[in-house]
Amino acid sequence: MPEVILSFHDVHKDYLSHSSEWWSKSPLIKAVQGFDLDVEEGDSWGVVGESGCGKSTLAKMVMGLEKPTQGKIHFQSNELLNHLSENRTSFYRSVQMVYQHPTASLNPRQTVGQIFQYQIQRMGIDDDEHHSRIREVLENVHLSEEILDRYPHEFSGGQAQRVCIARALLSKPKLLVLDEPVSALDVSVQAEILKLLDKMRKELGLTYLFISHDLAVVEQICSKTVVMYAGKIVESGPTKKIFKNHKHPYTKLLLESVPVIGKPMESGNKVSVEPIPEDGCPFYPRCSHATESCLELPFSSNDKMDPAHQWRCHHPV
Numbered sequence: 494m495p496e497v498i499l500s501f502h503d504v505h506k507d508y509l510s511h512s513s514e515w516w517s518k519s520p521l522i523k524a525v526q527g528f529d530l531d532v533e534e535g536d537s538w539g540v541v542g543e544s545g546c547g548k549s550t551l552a553k554m555v556m557g558l559e560k561p562t563q564g565k566i567h568f569q570s571n572e573l574l575n576h577l578s579e580n581r582t583s584f585y586r587s588v589q590m591v592y593q594h595p596t597a598s599l600n601p602r603q604t605v606g607q608i609f610q611y612q613i614q615r616m617g618i619d620d621d622e623h624h625s626r627i628r629e630v631l632e633n634v635h636l637s638e639e640i641l642d643r644y645p646h647e648f649s650g651g652q653a654q655r656v657c658i659a660r661a662l663l664s665k666p667k668l669l670v671l672d673e674p675v676s677a678l679d680v681s682v683q684a685e686i687l688k689l690l691d692k693m694r695k696e697l698g699l700t701y702l703f704i705s706h707d708l709a710v711v712e713q714i715c716s717k718t719v720v721m722y723a724g725k726i727v728e729s730g731p732t733k734k735i736f737k738n739h740k741h742p743y744t745k746l747l748l749e750s751v752p753v754i755g756k757p758m759e760s761g762n763k764v765s766v767e768p769i770p771e772d773g774c775p776f777y778p779r780c781s782h783a784t785e786s787c788l789e790l791p792f793s794s795n796d797k798m799d800p801a802h803q804w805r806c807h808h809p810v
């Protein structure tokens with residue numbers, strides 16, 4: 494049995510809203526609500542959902558950039574925040590992140606060589622090892638050593654993202670958190686980077702938490718997918734099941750809502766102004782199947798034939 498490398502136990506994250514008037518009590522933004530997930534070594538889990546559903550907040554919590562308001566995250570059976578406070582360097586050697594905007598995540602005043610050198614120092618990689626390590630990661634991402642003297646602005650988006658991936662690989666991480674890593678790239682470059690990430694995962698034995706608003710991207714690279722809506726998981730399971738045999742009306746809408754030029758949005762795609770209920774299904778205000786029962790728990794049901802496929806809906810489609 495593969496080891497569970499990353500797990501979320503009933504993780505919540507609330508933010509204070511800054512938009513409220515000064516005299517009123519700040520409403521809470523419930524960015525993540527009750528997130529549970531076990532990521533096994535070698536898995537590539539996709540997290541999908543529309544903008545604002547809490548995906549980046551999850552990534553930030555895994556990287557220790559935000560603290561859960563409630564619940565716990567474990568990395569290799571250690572509570573993540575304890576792990577970070579006890580040995581920050583060892584944690585960041587094992588867990589690295591790749592961001593959406595590659596050029597924004599590279600220091601514009603440093604050459605790639607200097608950027609790598611800085612990472613090598615931060616990660617405490619042995620001096621006598623670092624030349625061979627740089628060569629290895631450049632090979633991994635199919636870049637030549639000649640790029641070490643170049644500055645970030647001299648690269649195309651795809652090349653810059655390869656540099657970011659190479660930098661993340663320097664410390665031989667076990668887990669890569671990829672937050673929309675191809676969303677800022679041209680479609681043709683997207684395909685190239687996805688192919689590269691897929692190959693790297695298999696060859697280097699990496700584990701991915703791959704965040705994207707784009708189901709088509711997740712389908713190409715993730716064997717398992719969790720669908721989020723308004724901070725809650727609505728469906729999760731093998732990616733094939735999510736695509737071919739989805740049960741939650743929101744998953745269906747997400748799959749159908751690839752925009753087509755000239756075609757008006759269906760009413761189901763409109764964001765409702767009705768408040769999302771505290772308990773029950775967050776999709777309730779937008780769902781054409783909704784009944785009173787959706788406002789109440791139980792909020793979970795699963796597939797007896799395939800326990801890995803779970804959805805949270807009283808009226809599966």
Ligand SMILES: Nc1ncnc2c1ncn2[C@@H]1O[C@H](COP(=O)(O)OP(=O)(O)O)[C@@H](O)[C@H]1O
Binds near residue numbers: 543544548551
């Ligand atoms: N630092 C913050 N302060 C207040 N609200 C935030 C903060 N970060 C994120 N949010 C809010 O939390 C929700 C989820 O955001 P995010 O995780 O970035 O979503 P996604 O990555 O899925 O687009 C959004 O409503 C967003 O406005």
Ligand SMILES: [Mg+2]
Binds near residue numbers: 549
């Ligand atoms: Mg985001």
